[in-house]
Amino acid sequence: MAKKNFTLNVNGKVRxxxxxxxxxxxxxxxxxxGLTGTKFGCGSGECGACSVxxxxxxxxxxxxxxxxxxxxxxxxxxxxxxxxxxxxxxQKAFIDHTAFxxxxxxxxxxxxxxxxxxxNPYPSREEIITAMDxxxxxxxxxxxxxxxxxxVIKAT
Amino acid sequence: xxxxxxxxxASLGSTGLFYAFHFTSKSGAQTQSVEEPFTxxxxxxxxxxxxxxDYTDWIAFGPGDKVSVFTGRAELGQGLKxxxxxxxxQGLEITRSNxxxxxxxxxxxxxxxxxxxxxxxxxVGWGFWLACEKITGDVIARASQYVGIPADDLEFRRGGVxxxxxxxxxxxxxxxxxGKTLIMTINPRTMSAGKKYTDLKIxxxxxxxxxxxxxxxxxxxxxxxxxxxxxxxxPYHRTVTKLKSVDAGAALALPGVKKVETVWGRVAVxxxxxxxxxxxxxxxxxxxxxxxxxKEMPLEEARANAGLLAVEEQKGDINAGLSxxxxxxxxxxxxxxxxxxxxxxxxxVAQVENGGDKAxxxxxxxxxxxxxxxxxxxxxxxxxxxxxxxMPAGGAFGGKQANPVNREAAKLSSLVGAPVKLVxxxxxxxxxxxxxxxxxxxxxxxxxxANGKILARKVDSYQDVGHGTKHTYDIPHVLVxxxxxxxxxxxxxxxxxxxxxQTCFATESHIDMLAHKLGIDPLEFRRKNVEFPAYxxxxxxxxxxxxxxxNELEADEGIGLAIVLHxxxxxxxxxxxxxxxxxxxxxxxxxxxGAFDIGTVINLNTATVGLRGGMAWGIGYALSxxxxxxxxxxxxxxFSQYRIARFSDMPPIDISFHDNHQPGSPPRGCGEMPVIxxxxxxxxxxxxxxxxxxxxxxxxxxKIKNALGSATREAI
Numbered sequence: 069m070a071k072k073n074f075t076l077n078v079n080g081k082v083r084x085x086x087x088x089x090x091x092x093x094x095x096x097x098x099x100x101x102g103l104t105g106t107k108f109g110c111g112s113g114e115c116g117a118c119s120v121x122x123x124x125x126x127x128x129x130x131x132x133x134x135x136x137x138x139x140x141x142x143x144x145x146x147x148x149x150x151x152x153x154x155x156x157x158x159q160k161a162f163i164d165h166t167a168f169x170x171x172x173x174x175x176x177x178x179x180x181x182x183x184x185x186x187x188n189p190y191p192s193r194e195e196i197i198t199a200m201d202x203x204x205x206x207x208x209x210x211x212x213x214x215x216x217x218x219x220v221i222k223a224t
Numbered sequence: 225x226x227x228x229x230x231x232x233x234a235s236l237g238s239t240g241l242f243y244a245f246h247f248t249s250k251s252g253a254q255t256q257s258v259e260e261p262f263t264x265x266x267x268x269x270x271x272x273x274x275x276x277x278d279y280t281d282w283i284a285f286g287p288g289d290k291v292s293v294f295t296g297r298a299e300l301g302q303g304l305k306x307x308x309x310x311x312x313x314q315g316l317e318i319t320r321s322n323x324x325x326x327x328x329x330x331x332x333x334x335x336x337x338x339x340x341x342x343x344x345x346x347x348v349g350w351g352f353w354l355a356c357e358k359i360t361g362d363v364i365a366r367a368s369q370y371v372g373i374p375a376d377d378l379e380f381r382r383g384g385v386x387x388x389x390x391x392x393x394x395x396x397x398x399x400x401x402x403g404k405t406l407i408m409t410i411n412p413r414t415m416s417a418g419k420k421y422t423d424l425k426i427x428x429x430x431x432x433x434x435x436x437x438x439x440x441x442x443x444x445x446x447x448x449x450x451x452x453x454x455x456x457x458x459p460y461h462r463t464v465t466k467l468k469s470v471d472a473g474a475a476l477a478l479p480g481v482k483k484v485e486t487v488w489g490r491v492a493v494x495x496x497x498x499x500x501x502x503x504x505x506x507x508x509x510x511x512x513x514x515x516x517x518x519k520e521m522p523l524e525e526a527r528a529n530a531g532l533l534a535v536e537e538q539k540g541d542i543n544a545g546l547s548x549x550x551x552x553x554x555x556x557x558x559x560x561x562x563x564x565x566x567x568x569x570x571x572x573v574a575q576v577e578n579g580g581d582k583a584x585x586x587x588x589x590x591x592x593x594x595x596x597x598x599x600x601x602x603x604x605x606x607x608x609x610x611x612x613x614x615m616p617a618g619g620a621f622g623g624k625q626a627n628p629v630n631r632e633a634a635k636l637s638s639l640v641g642a643p644v645k646l647v648x649x650x651x652x653x654x655x656x657x658x659x660x661x662x663x664x665x666x667x668x669x670x671x672x673x674a675n676g677k678i679l680a681r682k683v684d685s686y687q688d689v690g691h692g693t694k695h696t697y698d699i700p701h702v703l704v705x706x707x708x709x710x711x712x713x714x715x716x717x718x719x720x721x722x723x724x725x726q727t728c729f730a731t732e733s734h735i736d737m738l739a740h741k742l743g744i745d746p747l748e749f750r751r752k753n754v755e756f757p758a759y760x761x762x763x764x765x766x767x768x769x770x771x772x773x774x775n776e777l778e779a780d781e782g783i784g785l786a787i788v789l790h791x792x793x794x795x796x797x798x799x800x801x802x803x804x805x806x807x808x809x810x811x812x813x814x815x816x817x818g819a820f821d822i823g824t825v826i827n828l829n830t831a832t833v834g835l836r837g838g839m840a841w842g843i844g845y846a847l848s849x850x851x852x853x854x855x856x857x858x859x860x861x862x863f864s865q866y867r868i869a870r871f872s873d874m875p876p877i878d879i880s881f882h883d884n885h886q887p888g889s890p891p892r893g894c895g896e897m898p899v900i901x902x903x904x905x906x907x908x909x910x911x912x913x914x915x916x917x918x919x920x921x922x923x924x925x926x927k928i929k930n931a932l933g934s935a936t937r938e939a940i
Contacts, residue, residue: 091499099497104444105437107618108498109567110650114863117567146437159435163427166829169837170301171434172567172618178435197871204863206567206619207301208837210874 074138078103079148085134093137094118094129097145105146105175109204116203119176120145126183146175149182157220158182165216169207177203181217189224191217240286241363241401244334245355246409247347248278279336281351283312283359286398289383291316292324296333296593297348299430300620302895303830304344306429308352310827315356316397318383320429328592328614335593338625340718342791342893345826347412350890354410359397362408366400412890425828430616442588442615443571447643450573451482453636454501454647456491456508457656460857463713464515467491471509478504483640492636498647517713521855523558527665527686530707536693537704545680545701549671552680553738556667557730558920561660561851562844563653563860564719565868568618570648570657574633576603576641583610583638587630588617595630602631603638610634622719623659654866655858660851662687662716664723666730671701676744678753683727687712691722693731694789698755713855720841721896724790725903729846729921732786732904737917746908747772747785758885759787762797762819769817769878770799777913780804781814784908786901794897795821795885798839800905801875804913806932809925811910813843816902817878821885823892835898836877840869842902848873850922 076083078101085100097103097120106129109117113128120129121144122137129137137143150156158181161167168174177200184191184199191199196217205213282294293312299305308325312318326332336348360380367385368375371394378385384393433439458465470491472484480500485492493504546552573586583603589595589612596612603610617624633646648657664687671680680701685692688706695702706723708716719725739749747767751760763785767773772783781803788796801815816839825831848867852859860866867873886892903921911917916931 088499091497095498098444099446102446103437104440107441107568108443108647109569110863111502112650112862112864115567115650149436151436152432155432155435162435163431166428166833168301168428168431168434169303169830169833170566170568170617170619171428171430171439172301172441174434175437201871204567204868204870206565206621206868207833208840208869208874209833210840210869210871211836211877212833214871214874 074134076134076138076143077141078143079145087134089133089135091134092130093120093132093134093143096134097129103145103147107172107175109172114202115173116176116180117173119179119203121179121183124183124186126180144179146178149178156182157223158185158216161216161219162213165212165219166209167212167216168209173203173205177205177213181213185217185220190221193218240284240403241397242285242405243283243355243359244280244405244407245283245351245358246280246407247351247412248409249411279347279351280334281336281348281355282334283355285383285396286401288398289318289322289396290324290398291318291322291383292326293352294326294333295348296328296330296335297337297344298328298339298590298592298614298617298620300339300590300617302344302834303428303827304339304348306426306830307345307349307826309429310426311349311352312356315353316359316383317381322383330592330596330610330612333592338591338594339620340590340622340625342794342895342897344895345891346791346893349826350412351410353890354412355408358408358410362406363397363400367395370395370400427829439616441568441618442573442586443568443645443647445573445586445615445645447573447575450643450645451494451496451640452498452501452647453492453494453633453644454498454505454649455652455656456493456505456510457649457652458490459512460515461658461713462490462656464517464856466513468511468513474507474509475504478507484508485636485639487635487639494636494640494644515856517855519854519856523663523665523687526709526712529709529711530686531710533688533706533708534690535704536691536706537695537702539699540680540701542680542682542701542703546669546671546682549679550674551742552669552671553741554667554669555734555737556665556919557733558666559664559726559729560921561663561853562719562849563660563851563866564619564621564623564717565653565866566617566619566621566623569650569653570624570627570629571646572630572633573643573645574637575643576634576637580638581605581609583634584613585610585630585634586613586615588615588620589624589627589630590620591625594626598626598631599634602635622717650863651861654851654860658858659715659717661719661725662689662723664688664726666727668730668734670734670738672738672742676742676749676752678738683731685723685727687716688723688727689716689718692724692727694724695755696759696787696789697735697753699753714853720838721790721899725845725900728786728788728900729903729907732901733907733917736784736908736911745773750785750787754787755789756795756885758795758821758882759797761882761884762795762821763787765819765880765882766797766799766817769819769880770801770815772799778803780806780913782909782911782913784905784910784912786904786908788897788901790897790900791893793823793885793892794894796897796901798898798901798905800902800909802906802909802913804910804928806914809928811847811906811923811928813873813875813906815875815878816905818898819880819882820894820897821882822894822897823883823886823889825881826891831894832879835879835894838894838896838898839877839902840874841899843873843906844869845899845921846903846906847922848924850924
């Protein structure tokens with residue numbers, strides 16, 4: 069398949085990339101743009117490590133072709149959530165509640181939780197679990213993630 | 225960090241102060257100090273186990289007020305870097321910004337053993353704890369000579385020494401070196417901490433990098449001219465088939481595919497991008513020999529062919545003990561295959577240069593120095609030509625002890641003459657790596673006296689990989705044997721816990737059955753028979769937390785208990801409460817309560833999240849995780865076919881810490897231990913709920929439905 073030029077809107081910046089039409093967004097983010105916070109965990113959209121926001125919706129970037137993401141859509145990766153000195157409330161709460169061990173699933177967890185709270189600032193515990201349930205964490209830090217999300221809800 | 229250790233030491237200047245701490249439990253190795261020129265130092269051979277501590281860690285002062293500590297161990301998510309940081313900043317009274325923790329780089333760090341067996345805090349953390357105490361004493365003595373003030377008038381503070389009663393420091397520790405290494409031998413068995421460390425509840429030191437996506441794992445590295453690589457997944461287990469032919473023409477016709485290599489009887493595709501590799505792998509045509517064994521592979525086959533692996537425990541006279549018993553009872557339990565499922569698949573980046581003579585390999589492994597050895601072997605070059613650089617791992621759990629991806633990446637880089645990033649797909653983890661926690665047969669027989677004391681216990685465990693049982697109960701006559709089929713076609717792994725994960729399910733289910741047969745409450749039966757008095761406290765604590773015996777259960781709910789002894793002296797008791805849905809067969813874990821006696825807890829944050837995570841593993845093991853395979857191949861390919869515990873599987877968890885077993889003792893570890901009794905506690909809770917004993921794991925909805933359709937409720 070021939071390579072094409074695409075314009076991506078990532079974390080509020082316009083980026084030009086060259087890739088094949090069906091190249092998964094995950095690898096364009098990681099290899100073309102150096103945004104390696106988005107992780108490869110399964111390649112079949114089942115683990116959530118590659119989660120990004122596309123127009124505010126949680127998407128598995130390993131299953132989204134770059135051509136789709138390039139249609140004027142707004143892409144947000146973990147690098148776009150907040151940086152040192154300007155962390156989002158969820159990022160701070162993840163630290164305060166030790167919501168990770170190895171940290172490999174954490175970018176996907178934060179992306180999914182960010183989308184949840186943007187749509188529903190006061191979710192119940194059941195709603196949190198439903199929204200987060202397809203993000204896997206093999207270290208098993210789930211309860212700490214829930215506590216971090218609930219701390220943000222309480223402070224809102 | 226692009227320097228060798230020697231260059232690093234040189235950068236300290238002539239005044240840098242460098243300590244090597246040799247931790248040993250060998251008799252006669254009393255605490256002593258020997259100075260040697262740095263150049264004479266070699267990495268000591270390493271034997272790290274509970275029986276024979278023997279390893280070395282390093283601490284360097286300088287330049288200025290900077291301090292660096294060096295360990296060959298790995299950060300796997302267990303929080304070792306955080307624990308070391310907490311200990312050394314407090315022990316040497318220095319700030320975090322003045323401390324560098326260098327881990328897992330074979331050019332810079334000593335070989336202090338494999339990062340496994342819940343030993344990070346217990347051995348390395350404790351080692352640095354003792355080392356800091358030795359250092360402060362030594363630095364005061366040196367400063368006393370240097371400034372001509374009696375040592376009694378001096379005190380150690382902020383990485384240097386000052387006069388008691390005054391505020392400023394007279395000298396920095398780094399000014400007291402002489403270009404030599406001070407080697408101190410410490411016997412952690414005989415040395416106890418004089419100083420009480422407190423308030424070490426610090427956040428993960430990698431936290432900000434993790435939550436901003438900046439922490440670099442091995443897969444995040446990129447080298448100029450680097451190619452991606454992936455293996456063709458074999459259609460059968462690798463041990464039962466051989467590659468007969470390869471046609472790479474169609475794959476090589478793709479513009480992004482650069483090479484197709486056949487090496488070690490396997491086929492790798494190398495391309496510019498990972499997508500090129502995936503597409504190339506789809507187009508490679510191969511033929512393989514028919515499997516050299518039957519497709520059926522019942523566990524009984526292993527039992528029939530097994531040889532003795534070890535006599536794990538022998539005490540008293542088992543036959544006499546059974547004969548003297550008023551009641552004997554035998555049961556057989558079986559377990560199933562499980563996979564580590566680290567979210568980070570096996571990956572490595574290798575850069576082999578100089579015509580294949582020199583290799584740098586970035587690794588995600590539990591033992592960088594072992595990786596270095598294996599890489600050197602694979603390339604047929606001397607180990608000193610290999611540098612293995614440990615990166616933070618996205619989980620390991622026993623699956624990255626000598627993970628082949630490191631030497632495979634090096635081999636491919638050497639073949640193609642370019643840096644290579646080798647990536648295992650999720651399917652590869654299940655089918656190509658095929659490194660599973662063993663399915664076991666556990667045969668257990670107990671003899672009990674009329675008054676409810678266990679007199680004898682015999683355990684035969686097949687496909688055990690070792691360390692399968694522990695004497696949690698005070699039994700005078702014990703014989704435990706582990707067996708293994710040497711020709712079994714699958715690699716058998718330890719995975720967050722030794723074979724004790726499997727045998728504890730069996731023995732703790734068996735203890736409950738004994739109690740029921742004798743008409744004794746399982747809690748009382750345990751209390752009466754435990755090996756250590758500290759267990760009584762733990763059992764009572766978790767029973768109290770979960771409401772044991774309070775008659776608050778609804779229909780088809782139940783509570784179960786299990787106890788554990790792991791890694792020497794990690795004591796735990798877990799109570800589980802479950803609800804069983806008779807229509808769907810679904811078991812819901814409603815609550816888990818754990819009581820633990822594990823020595824000093826250095827970092828409550830990492831200990832708590834680790835204990836909870838271990839219980840999550842126990843839930844997955846007990847109820848849902850199961851690799852599907854036969855004698856020819858592994859069928860499991862996706863997470864959707866292999867359910868690890870998820871958010872919706874997690875109950876509320878209560879944890880209490882106790883310090884009765886060895887009061888005030890050093891940390892004794894807790895990484896694997898909580899997995900182990902969770903399984904038995906859940907199985908016992910299911911029995912309590914519906915009155916049916918399940919003799920095999922996992923206890924799936926199908927098993928529940930089948931059993932409840934036919935079984936009658938046994939007396940409880």
